Amino acid sequence: MQGRRSTYQSLWLQSLALWLLRLYPRRWRGRYEGEVQALLEEHAIRLRTLGDLLTGAFDARLDPAYAQERSVLNMRSPRLTTVSLFCAFALFGIALLPLLAFLLDPEDEQNVPTHYGDLVSAYPLVGLASSAILVVSLLAGVALLATFFVLALGRIPNLRGSSALALLVLAVVAALVVLVPELLPGSDFVRQLMPALLGIVVSIVGIGAALTQSRLGMTQWRALLVTAATTTLAMVLIAIGAVTWLMTVLLHASLLHFTFTYSLSLATGAVSSLALATVIAVLVVSRAFATRWGQHPLRAASQLPPATTG
Amino acid sequence: MRGELSDLGRFSDPSLLILSSLANGAKHGYAMMEDIRAFSGTQLEPGTLYGALARLERRGWVEPLPDQERRRPYRLTALGQAVLREQLASMQRVLATGLGRLATSLG
Numbered sequence: 001m002q003g004r005r006s007t008y009q010s011l012w013l014q015s016l017a018l019w020l021l022r023l024y025p026r027r028w029r030g031r032y033e034g035e036v037q038a039l040l041e042e043h044a045i046r047l048r049t050l051g052d053l054l055t056g057a058f059d060a061r062l063d064p065a066y067a068q069e070r071s072v073l074n075m076r077s078p079r080l081t082t083v084s085l086f087c088a089f090a091l092f093g094i095a096l097l098p099l100l101a102f103l104l105d106p107e108d109e110q111n112v113p114t115h116y117g118d119l120v121s122a123y124p125l126v127g128l129a130s131s132a133i134l135v136v137s138l139l140a141g142v143a144l145l146a147t148f149f150v151l152a153l154g155r156i157p158n159l160r161g162s163s164a165l166a167l168l169v170l171a172v173v174a175a176l177v178v179l180v181p182e183l184l185p186g187s188d189f190v191r192q193l194m195p196a197l198l199g200i201v202v203s204i205v206g207i208g209a210a211l212t213q214s215r216l217g218m219t220q221w222r223a224l225l226v227t228a229a230t231t232t233l234a235m236v237l238i239a240i241g242a243v244t245w246l247m248t249v250l251l252h253a254s255l256l257h258f259t260f261t262y263s264l265s266l267a268t269g270a271v272s273s274l275a276l277a278t279v280i281a282v283l284v285v286s287r288a289f290a291t292r293w294g295q296h297p298l299r300a301a302s303q304l305p306p307a308t309t310g
Numbered sequence: 311m312r313g314e315l316s317d318l319g320r321f322s323d324p325s326l327l328i329l330s331s332l333a334n335g336a337k338h339g340y341a342m343m344e345d346i347r348a349f350s351g352t353q354l355e356p357g358t359l360y361g362a363l364a365r366l367e368r369r370g371w372v373e374p375l376p377d378q379e380r381r382r383p384y385r386l387t388a389l390g391q392a393v394l395r396e397q398l399a400s401m402q403r404v405l406a407t408g409l410g411r412l413a414t415s416l417g
Binding site (some may be wrong): 017031032034035036037038039040043048049052053054055056057059060065170249273 | 357
């Protein structure tokens with residue numbers, strides 16, 4: 001009986017290992033997949049093997065030699081990469097809006113319960129971690145906007161027009177919030193919070209669009225990379241916090257005397273979007289650092305090594 | 311410039327084991343894994359093995375031979391031999407120095 005279970009287990013592990021090969025880039029598979037399949041048929045597959053294959057797939061995805069011609073992660077197309085990064089930032093910002101409204105609006109009784117105050121009283125470390133995430137997020141946001149302001153006011157002619165428009169949108173939204181908050185929907189808290197975030201999202205998209213048309217120098221490119229990386233770090237921290245919160249709510253819904261509502265479905269969608277945007281940003285930024293820190297993104301675009309062919 | 315093993319980052323140690331395994335003749339992936347386990351006690355897994363092999367092949371340190379029933383053997387090139395010899399000589403100097411100093415301090 002135990003022998004049969006062991007056979008099933010090894011067959012299941014082998015199927016999973018063979019499936020993991022699909023995560024590798026197409027060009028890698030064209031060259032090595034047959035050999036690795038033959039090897040896996042002889043090899044005693046363990047959980048460690050699966051982890052190793054998964055790490056290898058991630059590593060191959062980051063390897064410029066296997067970059068496809070039209071890929072979000074391909075530094076041969078800096079324009080597409082920049083657009084992808086800013087779309088990820090925008091998606092993250094848009095997903096954050098309803099989530100913050102659910103979590104932080106004390107007036108809405110329909111919202112998902114957070115029990116944040118009780119949690120911090122019981123576990124002070126949670127409060128510290130939340131504060132750290134908030135500080136990093138604020139610093140990243142300030143660094144991101146400050147860099148773009150500096151770039152916009154700099155000597156890059158193509159950047160001025162679009163950035164000025166984006167900043168104008170931000171200023172109009174901020175003025176609207178301050179001067180006539182009653183025009184905006186929702187409670188007072190949401191009125192103050194959501195338009196400001198919306199303005200930042202619109203600005204980021206506008207500045208991103210401007211950057212794709214700009215002739216970036218090395219200094220500007222590196223400044224963009226560093227601020228994008230800082231922002232991505234903040235996104236990672238927020239996404240981890242959001243996923244942890246959602247898992248806690250889902251797992252302990254009965255203990256919290258909480259019934260599943262439309263709000264929770266929306267919160268699940270928002271957290272999933274946060275996670276997706278974060279994964280895209282991490283992949284793009286890590287790829288950009290790995291391949292383009294010391295090279296001009298446009299001048300060096302055609303100098304990547306050719307991909308290995310089978 | 312032919313580069314160094316340390317340029318391969320996290321694949322530098324597996325690469326040294328692969329080059330050493332191929333030093334006495336061509337081998338395919340599974341044979342390399344078994345050989346490496348026998349002479350070093352290290353169990354390389356397929357993802358790491360082929361991550362390192364791909365990099366060694368790109369640098370021209372190993373080259374593939376025609377495949378035999380889906381199993382493709384690899385062999386060391388002249389450049390790969392030179393890199394391996396240089397790396398082992400460097401390790402031997404470290405080894406001799408360390409052992410010599412240990413013997414002096416203990417004696």
